Amino acid sequence: MSEPINANPKILSLEDLPTRDAEREITSSAGSKSSILPSSALDSVFPASRSSLDEVYNTLFMIASKKDETEDAEMKEAPELSSGESDSGSSDDDEGEDEEPIDxxxxxxxxxxxxxxxxxxxxxxxxxxxxxxxSITHSSSPASRGRRQIITRVNVDITPTITHCSLATLIGLGIRVRLERCLPPRYRVEINVKKGTHQSESQVNRQLNDKERVAAACENQQLLGVLSGMLATCK
Known part of the structure; x- marks a missing residue:
């Protein structure tokens, strides 16, 4: 069996993460050493047990998966705008966002x-x-009153640290919650495990992009507590 793509990741310092000024910084500091922690540092931060959260999350998805499949299909085929979103409001938001598009x-x-x-x-x-x-793609879709609404689709591929990571779905859920809280309603978020990086890739992808299952998971107070802890470090 081939070596997992991200089985022995290097731990980057926060200063090494990509930024808008990264290219200028690299040019001005050519020859400087990158502050990357050695792979051996993983041994001190990776605990052995991950069964508790895994059990909670899998239980939630098992419950959600029992819901009527026809309802899932309807939700996927015809995503509705949020209740507080009006046609005029969408138009105004789009005009403001077009000036500074999210990249x-x-x-x-x-x-x-x-x-x-x-x-x-x-x-x-x-x-x-x-x-x-x-990746970000833009497309237009028919809206009420003869207008067309610009829909922006955001696709994020995640790379688990190991191919059998049991918390890949929880990580993907955290990313989805973060983006849906921060982006305007016209943005459609899709989270997927990067191809070839997880042994249950297709199953995880279905869970992450099933609205019914995601909604059921987000109603669990214990899980919401975990997500809040994950998002507490966001800037």
Whole structure:
């Protein structure tokens, strides 16, 4: 069996994470050494047990998966706008956002500082999220009153530290919650495990992008407490 892609990740310091000024900093500080912690540092921050959160999360998804599949299909085919969003409001928001469009760097900035659910490190430091694995696409869809609404789709591919990571779904949920809280309603978020980096890739992807399962998971107070801890380090 081939070696897992991210099985022995280097731990980046916060100063080494990509920023808008990264290219200028690299040019001005050519020859300087990157402050990357050695791979051996993982031994001191990776605990052995991860069964508790894994059990809670899997239980929630088992409950949610029992819901009527036809309702899931309807939700996917016809995503509704939030109740507080009016046509005029959408138009005004879109005009303001068009002046300063959200790009991949801004998405990365939103999620790179999310804490790993087990370790005192961020997803950016562990290279679970990487700027090249973030893509943004724009498309238009019919809106009421004959107008067309610009829909922006944000796709984030995550790279688990090991191929059998049992908390990959929890990490993906944290990223989804963070983005949906920060982005305007016209943004559609999709989270996927990067191809070839997890042994249950297709199953995790289905869970992360199933609205019914995500909604059921977010109603659990214990899980919300874990997510709040993960998001507490976000800037």
């Amino acid at each position: 991949e760097q801004e998405i990365y900035d939103l999620i790179a500082t999310i804490s790993d659910p087990e370790h005192p490190l961020t997803l950016g430091q562990l290279a679970v999220v990487n700027k090249p694995d973030i």
